[in-house]
Amino acid sequence: MAYNILIVDDSQTMRAVLTKTICMAGLEIGTVFEAENGREALGVLEKEWVDIVFADINMPVMNGVEMVKEMQKLGYMESTPVVVISTEGSKTRLDTLREMGVRGFLRKPVSPELFKSVVDGVLQGSADEAAEEVAGGDANAGAGSA
Amino acid sequence: MDSAVASMILDGVCKLILEQLAFLFCESQDASAFDYNRIEDAYEASMRFTGPTNGKFEIAAGKNLCLVLASNILGVEPDEEAAGNHAADALKETLNIMCGRFLTEAYGEEAVFNLSAPVIGVLNDLAKVDEDADAECMQFFETEGYCLVVKLTVYKS
Numbered sequence: 001m002a003y004n005i006l007i008v009d010d011s012q013t014m015r016a017v018l019t020k021t022i023c024m025a026g027l028e029i030g031t032v033f034e035a036e037n038g039r040e041a042l043g044v045l046e047k048e049w050v051d052i053v054f055a056d057i058n059m060p061v062m063n064g065v066e067m068v069k070e071m072q073k074l075g076y077m078e079s080t081p082v083v084v085i086s087t088e089g090s091k092t093r094l095d096t097l098r099e100m101g102v103r104g105f106l107r108k109p110v111s112p113e114l115f116k117s118v119v120d121g122v123l124q125g126s127a128d129e130a131a132e133e134v135a136g137g138d139a140n141a142g143a144g145s146a
Numbered sequence: 147m148d149s150a151v152a153s154m155i156l157d158g159v160c161k162l163i164l165e166q167l168a169f170l171f172c173e174s175q176d177a178s179a180f181d182y183n184r185i186e187d188a189y190e191a192s193m194r195f196t197g198p199t200n201g202k203f204e205i206a207a208g209k210n211l212c213l214v215l216a217s218n219i220l221g222v223e224p225d226e227e228a229a230g231n232h233a234a235d236a237l238k239e240t241l242n243i244m245c246g247r248f249l250t251e252a253y254g255e256e257a258v259f260n261l262s263a264p265v266i267g268v269l270n271d272l273a274k275v276d277e278d279a280d281a282e283c284m285q286f287f288e289t290e291g292y293c294l295v296v297k298l299t300v301y302k303s
Contacts, residue, residue, distance in 0.1 A: 093258050
């Protein structure tokens with residue numbers, strides 16, 4: 001399966017590095033969308049199907065925390081896993097983001113090995129959830145038709 | 147925070163980030179002997195932080211070092227167009243990562259800080275003492291024959 005990816009970071013250098021890291025991690029890529037801040041990212045999510053979002057926190061216009069809050073309001077957090085990649089080291093803030101539905105955290109600078117390990121875990125978790133939903137849906141359908 | 151402690155943490159963080167991010171190994175330089183003229187044609191970046199303590203981080207490096215930074219981060223040659231296009235941004239991002247790492251090292255994982263986005267601009271004279279500052283520390287580094295200065299200012303609360 002090829003994944004559509006959205007990279008949200010105000011640094012063009014980090015967006016370029018992350019694209020390279022994703023390729024090095026062996027992730028099969030469909031389309032890579034880029035956004036310079038949370039506001040732009042929400043615009044992309046409105047128009048395009050995105051399988052996973054990699055987002056920085058510290059950005060102008062709309063930061064990563066505000067973006068996740070908006071994604072939560074708009075219902076994106078259930079269908080689109082978000083991995084935060086930032087300089088953030090505050091456990092308090094990361095716990096808050098985890099409670100808001102963020103699936104993974106990586107601290108800059110990111111090593112390709114750690115990136116692969118976290119992203120594999122997040123995507124596997126999403127695949128398991130999707131499988132559970134399908135199984136749950138089938139069970140309900142079965143119960144309904146019985 | 148005591149300036150000596152802040153300087154020690156800052157020194158370690160700067161070296162670690164330059165090594166991890168851009169594979170640059172730095173030597174600390176003696177502040178009293180540092181020649182600012184060695185930073186020619188410089189890019190300068192700054193960012194502020196607010197939280198349990200307020201302050202700002204500043205960085206200055208010559209354009210040649212910024213090219214090396216960008217090329218090492220991106221994995222391209224310094225004379226490639228991409229390195230030139232990313233040179234200023236690479237310096238900003240380096241500062242951003244140093245700032246985030248320093249605040250966690252200095253104030254712990256429970257402290258929550260808000261960071262401004264780093265901006266490129268002409269800095270005030272880095273050697274000038276800020277009267278509003280509670281503590282200031284400056285670290286000087288040399289890497290690949292180029293110089294780099296990082297300054298931390300912590301304001302009185």
